Amino acid sequence: MHNRRQLARRCAFLAAFALLAAPVAPSIAADGITRGGTTFEGANTRYLLGGDWLFRLDPGDVGLAQNFQYQEAADGWTPTTVPNAWNAGDDSPPSMTGTVGWYRKDFRLPDTRSTMDWIVRFESVNYRAEIWLNGKRVGRHTGAFLPFELRLTNRALRRDGVNRLVVRVDNRRGPGDFPPSGFSSAGDPTGGWWNYGGLLREVYLRRVDKLDIANVLVRPRLTCAKCPASVLTRVNVRSFARRKTRVSVSGTFGDRRLRFKTKTVGGGRSGVFDAKVKLRRPRLWSPAHPRLYGVRLTVRAGGRKVQSYKLRTGVRSLKITGGRLRLNGKLVHLRGTGLHEDDKQVGFALDNARRWALVAQAKELGATVIRAHYPLHPQIHELADRRGLLVWSEVPVYNLKTSQLKRSVVRRLAVKQVEQNVIANRNHPSVFVWSIANELSSRPGPAQHSYIRRSAKRAKRLDPTRPVGLAINGYPAAGCRGQYGPLDIIGVNNYFGWYPGPNNQLLDRNGLGPYLDQVRKCYRRKAIIVTEFGAEANRAGSVAEKGTFEFQQDFVRFHLAVYASKPWLSGALYWALREFRVRPGWAGGNPLPSPPFHTKGLLHFDGAKKPAWFDAQANFKATNQLGR
Numbered sequence: 090m091h092n093r094r095q096l097a098r099r100c101a102f103l104a105a106f107a108l109l110a111a112p113v114a115p116s117i118a119a120d121g122i123t124r125g126g127t128t129f130e131g132a133n134t135r136y137l138l139g140g141d142w143l144f145r146l147d148p149g150d151v152g153l154a155q156n157f158q159y160q161e162a163a164d165g166w167t168p169t170t171v172p173n174a175w176n177a178g179d180d181s182p183p184s185m186t187g188t189v190g191w192y193r194k195d196f197r198l199p200d201t202r203s204t205m206d207w208i209v210r211f212e213s214v215n216y217r218a219e220i221w222l223n224g225k226r227v228g229r230h231t232g233a234f235l236p237f238e239l240r241l242t243n244r245a246l247r248r249d250g251v252n253r254l255v256v257r258v259d260n261r262r263g264p265g266d267f268p269p270s271g272f273s274s275a276g277d278p279t280g281g282w283w284n285y286g287g288l289l290r291e292v293y294l295r296r297v298d299k300l301d302i303a304n305v306l307v308r309p310r311l312t313c314a315k316c317p318a319s320v321l322t323r324v325n326v327r328s329f330a331r332r333k334t335r336v337s338v339s340g341t342f343g344d345r346r347l348r349f350k351t352k353t354v355g356g357g358r359s360g361v362f363d364a365k366v367k368l369r370r371p372r373l374w375s376p377a378h379p380r381l382y383g384v385r386l387t388v389r390a391g392g393r394k395v396q397s398y399k400l401r402t403g404v405r406s407l408k409i410t411g412g413r414l415r416l417n418g419k420l421v422h423l424r425g426t427g428l429h430e431d432d433k434q435v436g437f438a439l440d441n442a443r444r445w446a447l448v449a450q451a452k453e454l455g456a457t458v459i460r461a462h463y464p465l466h467p468q469i470h471e472l473a474d475r476r477g478l479l480v481w482s483e484v485p486v487y488n489l490k491t492s493q494l495k496r497s498v499v500r501r502l503a504v505k506q507v508e509q510n511v512i513a514n515r516n517h518p519s520v521f522v523w524s525i526a527n528e529l530s531s532r533p534g535p536a537q538h539s540y541i542r543r544s545a546k547r548a549k550r551l552d553p554t555r556p557v558g559l560a561i562n563g564y565p566a567a568g569c570r571g572q573y574g575p576l577d578i579i580g581v582n583n584y585f586g587w588y589p590g591p592n593n594q595l596l597d598r599n600g601l602g603p604y605l606d607q608v609r610k611c612y613r614r615k616a617i618i619v620t621e622f623g624a625e626a627n628r629a630g631s632v633a634e635k636g637t638f639e640f641q642q643d644f645v646r647f648h649l650a651v652y653a654s655k656p657w658l659s660g661a662l663y664w665a666l667r668e669f670r671v672r673p674g675w676a677g678g679n680p681l682p683s684p685p686f687h688t689k690g691l692l693h694f695d696g697a698k699k700p701a702w703f704d705a706q707a708n709f710k711a712t713n714q715l716g717r
């Protein structure tokens with residue numbers, strides 16, 4: 090493996106060199122750059138780097154390329170568009186294991202003034218990215234699902250000519266990555282969802298005229314449902330200027346004016362600008378009435394307008410009292426569903442229409458909550474804000490082994506994931522919990538305890554308004570765990586009546602009710618939410634046979650009836666809304682599985698409804714989810 094990696098690196102270098110030396114094709118210059126983006130939130134100075142891109146697998150991995158289903162062009166490059174998952178539709182083990190791919194984009198700057206600085210922003214690259222501009226290395230980044238930005242230096246940038254951006258993407262992951270990967274004893278790649286490689290979300294160019302809004306925090310605080318709200322708006326402005334600059338920020342929150350103090354910001358420094366408004370009678374956000382406030386900001390350098398920024402946010406209160414979650418003062422009994430951003434044709438590289446469809450399906454089901462194992466696409470967050478869905482927001486610290494969590498570097502990077510997720514998504518009223526992981530060991534030792542403590546502390550320091558949670562394996566034998574102390578919400582993934590579980594403890598579905606009561610007793614002051622329950626269904630047949638639509642229907646009815654009988658339960662989420670690709674050889678407890686597909690979905694992969702959809706929908710709609 091080591092040698093192969095070394096070889097791949099050497100080839101990578103040679104390839105990068107060759108790409109840069111090659112004459113630039115003017116036909117694709119300046120193509121596909123459009124002002125704006127796929128999200129409402131953002132600066133007026135961003136440009137979507139769309140249009141024609143090129144892709145090729147690493148020349149060092151030519152052997153592997155034979156496993157991929159697409160045909161390479163003679164020169165090795167294939168036209169593509171971004172977002173892109175290069176192995177969508179390739180269900181082979183090498184596709185899951187990962188490889189190295191290259192992307193290339195030729196473009197002209199949409200504004201050639203020499204006073205402008207430029208940043209490139211990637212919304213999600215799976216997994217390791219290394220970036221060059223015109224042959225000069227711009228930087229690198231590790232980890233998918235969270236955005237990162239790199240400055241395009243003057244040294245690298247061509248103001249008037251065609252620029253060539255080259256991105257090397259390596260989607261081979263290790264056991265300490267997020268999510269981790271490895272091999273089963275049978276030699277098959279492991280993992281909870283398909284390892285799509287590529288530029289999975291959009292790429293932007295951002296123009297900076299001396300000053301740049303690096304990030305914005307809008308934090309409404311509401312101490313009771315009928316109380317006035319106070320809203321803090323904090324704008325972090327970075328100066329790209331050489332000398333100090335007089336910086337002023339102005340803006341509005343809804344129809345209220347925001348007043349910021351003018352400051353001098355040194356060259357290359359950042360300034361923090363705060364403004365507070367009090368809303369005497371705020372219009373509250375909830376899934377039933379997703380009311381939003383528009384926030385508009387303008388930044389001036391010495392009185393000259395250089396950037397504006399807009400976003401939408403909402404005001405609502407979240408509280409846990411007596412072990413129950415309250416939204417705007419009301420006790421909730423949420424119903425919802427987990428999902429993956431997966432599409433049969435394009436994998437994780439969803440477009441606007443597909444993201445819309447996913448959110449629309451969750452709404453049609455009657456869900457008030459959605460959950461994924463990773464931070465969702467920013468547009469899905471905005472749709473959740475607008476259409477009224479709460480988001481259980483989790484980082485891909487997924488089934489991480491204790492041996493990995495024991496490594497302090499892994500713990501530190503995991504905490505960093507939590508931190509970055511909070512910073513990226515805290516302005517969304519839809520987000521109601523920061524989840525620090527999914528299914529770590531159900532017998533937490535000191536390493537997990539340390540991770541829980543540190544990540545909870547970090548999340549709360551950055552955002553004191555939201556609870557912190559963890560999705561645990563629902564095993565009765567795990568007992569009560571003091572290590573969960575720093576958490577506010579316990580998410581329980583339970584498969585009673587589906588998987589047997591260690592020592593068959595989940596075999597009898599009648600164990601579900603007593604188990605939930607046991608969890609309640611263990612964690613009296615924490616809110617409890619069932620974060621997963623589900624059964625595979627890929628065929629018609631007997632109700633007694635696992636894997637049939639009939640079995641799934643009966644399972645869904647049974648579980649939902651038990652949840653309805655526990656008024657203290659703050660919510661229950663079915664896993665999952667729609668089918669998705671897991672990994673080669675996936676069975677998921679189904680005696681007649683259809684690998685690599687996860688078929689616990691209430692919807693088939695193409696969106697068609699299974700019979701259990703209607704049971705879940707009827708139940709969700711009949712449940713008083715948001716309290717009175």
Ligand code: GCB
Pocket residue numbers: 281527528582621623664677687689
């Ligand atoms: C889980 C995981 C989820 C799987 C699911 C299953 O506990 O969190 O990612 O898809 O079980 O179907 O086994």
